[in-house]
Amino acid sequence: MTLDASTAIALTGAGLRFGPAAAPVMALSDLTLTLAERRIGIVGRNGSGKSSLLRLMAGLVAPTSGTVRVAGLDPARDRKAMLAELGILFQNPDHQILFPTVGEELAFGLRQMGRSEAEAKAAVRALLAAEGRSHWETAATHTLSGGQRHYLCLLAILLMAPRTILLDEPFAGLDLPTQVRLSRRLAALPQRLITITHDPAAVAACDRVIWLEAGRVRADGPATATLSAFTAEMARLGEQDADTALPR
Numbered sequence: 001m002t003l004d005a006s007t008a009i010a011l012t013g014a015g016l017r018f019g020p021a022a023a024p025v026m027a028l029s030d031l032t033l034t035l036a037e038r039r040i041g042i043v044g045r046n047g048s049g050k051s052s053l054l055r056l057m058a059g060l061v062a063p064t065s066g067t068v069r070v071a072g073l074d075p076a077r078d079r080k081a082m083l084a085e086l087g088i089l090f091q092n093p094d095h096q097i098l099f100p101t102v103g104e105e106l107a108f109g110l111r112q113m114g115r116s117e118a119e120a121k122a123a124v125r126a127l128l129a130a131e132g133r134s135h136w137e138t139a140a141t142h143t144l145s146g147g148q149r150h151y152l153c154l155l156a157i158l159l160m161a162p163r164t165i166l167l168d169e170p171f172a173g174l175d176l177p178t179q180v181r182l183s184r185r186l187a188a189l190p191q192r193l194i195t196i197t198h199d200p201a202a203v204a205a206c207d208r209v210i211w212l213e214a215g216r217v218r219a220d221g222p223a224t225a226t227l228s229a230f231t232a233e234m235a236r237l238g239e240q241d242a243d244t245a246l247p248r
């Protein structure tokens with residue numbers, strides 16, 4: 001799998017505004033970034049624009065200013081090409097799962113990519129067998145636990161083998177053994193991974209970490225540099241909150 005600059009995600013002066021022009025909410029402002037590294041982390045406080053950035057990169061929303069390109073293509077327009085370029089693991093698997101059975105859910109992406117029903121079915125069977133989960137094929141998706149549904153969503157992405165996988169809080173709500181298994185699985189992937197998280201430890205091994213604040217880049221660089229500045233600032237803000245909450 002090639003992950004050179006030609007496959008990068010490039011934002012140029014990208015902004016995302018919600019609400020009317022008279023009273024705008026700027027979720028993202030003037031972002032210029034080229035994301036080419038194999039492991040990229042994105043951190044930031046609640047409401048700092050992380051999920052908005054993911055939605056922008058995935059083409060689920062178009063920027064209200066500037067441009068977004070994925071491997072040179074506009075992700076909001078070229079939906080078909082994006083199937084091979086980008087996979088998204090949403091924080092909540094219930095926003096992702098569409099079908100009543102695991103087999104149908106897994107086959108859907110491949111059918112979208114133009115594979116025949118027989119090809120898709122064979123690929124689904126092979127993957128489930130490799131995962132030791134052949135019995136899942138006919139299982140009803142709603143009978144899986146939250147962690148299992150999360151895993152199903154990851155399997156669906158892996159089947160489509162996109163070049164880049166966007167992960168929005170991939171570990172939230174998972175028990176510790178499942179987190180360990182998932183992080184081992186993710187670490188072994190050849191793909192580019194862009195991970196959004198509140199947990200600095202989850203992105204400590206990344207090639208690059210970006211800290212978003214109020215829709216802008218506050219820091220961008222090696223994981224150690226960005227994360228030490230980020231954790232120091234979060235600790236400082238936490239102290240402030242604790243002080244103001246104390247009764248006098």
Ligand SMILES: Nc1ncnc2c1ncn2[C@@H]1O[C@H](COP(=O)(O)OP(=O)(O)OP(=O)(O)O)[C@@H](O)[C@H]1O
Nearest residue numbers: 018019025027044045046047048049050051052053
């Ligand atoms: N559909 C929307 N309509 C209006 N404002 C929105 C919408 N989506 C996001 N926003 C605003 O954009 C800003 C960034 O939101 P976003 O969801 O990207 O934050 P986040 O960093 O993912 O936060 P969290 O850590 O809580 O998931 C927030 O101020 C939010 O209120």
Ligand SMILES: [Mg+2]
Nearest residue numbers: 050051052168
């Ligand atoms: Mg979010």
